[in-house]
Amino acid sequence: MSRQSPLFPPRFSELRGDASLAVYVDLKSPYAYIAIEPTRDMAKSLGVEIDWRPFTLDIPSYMGSATLAKDGKTVASARRTNHQWTGVRYAYKDARRYASLTGKTIRGTEKIWDSSLAGIAMLWAKRCGAFDRFIDLAYPPFWRRELDIEDPAVLERILTDADIDAHGFREWASGEGRALHDQINEAAFDAGVYGVPTYLVEEEMWFGREHLPRIAWILEGRNGTAPGVSNRAFKP
């Protein structure tokens, strides 16, 4: 495959910018959650820095919507086709079986969360050089359903627990931070990002951690045979 392949329009590398590897994630995606560790391991093994970026999924726009009743088990309201339900159920089951291998808990969600404030908190943490610490403290409790990520006070507490000064976060989140988040999301979506985790490397863009072998192959200089897709570990 040529490096100038028309498959990959220039807008992908323009979106990547100066980063060697840019990765889009969303707190409310179980697939993003289980991709964090292998992505970090892969990057660490190659000495590559990751430019993490928030991408807030607009799930109802493509997967319909649903809300659980107060009992947390039955569906109170839904605008989903049978095919969409089947896809959603499989996605959770699939994420769960991989998560369980590393001791992670993924509970079914109660609603489609608005994770934009959490995305803004990611940007705040990134500004403070503590993106990893923040998501390490936010992902596990969120997926145990112990975290209301729409509550700014909860996010302030997570930031503080991650040794990040949260003073001014709330004001920033309602102004400059929100604008930055929206700009990042719109630029990504306009370029073709539609899910998480999405990876930008050289001129290529990929969705899903199964492409990590190819991303590593590209970062290593495309030596040898190009690998296929696989969900695999990158432990040293």
Place this chain on the structure above:
Amino acid sequence: MKLTVALDIRHPFAYLALGPTIELRRETGVEIDWLPVRTQPLRTPSVPAPDDDRGVRHKRHRAEMIAREIAVYADAQGLRIESPYRDGPTAALHSAWLWIRVHAPDVLETFLERAFARYWALDLDPHSLDEVVTLAGGCGLDEGAIRAWTAGKGKDADDRIAAELAEAGVFQTPAYLLGDEVFYGRQHLPMIRWLLEGRRGPAPI
């Protein structure tokens, strides 16, 4: 432990999975029950329009990503995939496939490799009994027996398999059924190998 693999010849992801799955079988010695399945065809990326809403744009981005994945990974495997959005009937191929599964299982992988390669090179109509039987004959199989099976029990067998796969919840291809688990996609082959080998060594994550 037996591995069941359900493939839809009309889906490029099934073709991309065929070689790596055969490789897994060779390396692990697992017995594979190859089954034909019909799933939803790929969506062609829509043409942009001024009034596209976010959902339409999302689906287009996804379809374009899948198209890139097919092209890039087919190239990496040295496979030719022409016209990836084809749909159409596959009854003759399914019937022959199921006959071979029972009467000549040792030849089934060779038959599938040839059938998939010719289909994706626009050189096989999976609904043409003549073309499918000729292909089977080229694999050293009994053309007359396959014709007779197709005229008799072949369709019922295909319908029964389709019903069993639907009952198992299979809705995509390639589908891997191992014990109570269903996996969609060749990206799961490391996990399937790990499970087949008794969870020995580090988990594939």
